[in-house]
Amino acid sequence: MSEEQMNDSTFSRLFIIMIVAMTALTIIIAVLASFAASEVNTKLDERSAQENTQAIAERIAPVGSFSATTVAAKPAVATAPLTGEQVYASCAACHDSGTLDAPIVGDAAGWASRIANGLDVLYNNAINGINNMPAKGGNASLSDDEVKAAVDYMLEKSK
DSSP states (O other): OHHHHHHHHHHHHHHHHHHHHHHHHHHHHHHHHHHHHHHHHHHHHHHHHHHHHHHHHHHSSOSSOOOOSOOOOOOOOOOOOOOHHHHHHHHHHHHTTTGGGOOOTTOHHHHHHHHHTOHHHHHHHHHHOBTTBOGGGGOTTSOHHHHHHHHHHHHHHTO
């Protein structure tokens, strides 16, 4: 029986020595890995900081630049005024369908009360807008004469 106990006690001592040795080896490996990782992390942090600095510089870089030098103005290209029919193309959206109570072109009865107020009132309303109609029919690039030509065109078609 004493041999059996000695074998058990020998096994227990060897087992404890092995556990202590493995624990020490694990601690040594963890410390070495920590040192190696700290060097890698330092290099990665430096690289990341450099890339971030470049990325931020690109994002906040000015889109354009301003120059105070004088540029010679290009002469304006004179364009011929539009005809009443050409201007009417932008008026047709409302005046062909009666949208927003616009008088329909070709409907003499619809235009009669407006014509009764006089041509100057019609011109003024078309240029400055009235009720649901915006000034110049919503096309601010039109000249007053072009708007008047469109009114004349619509009246001619509505007789």
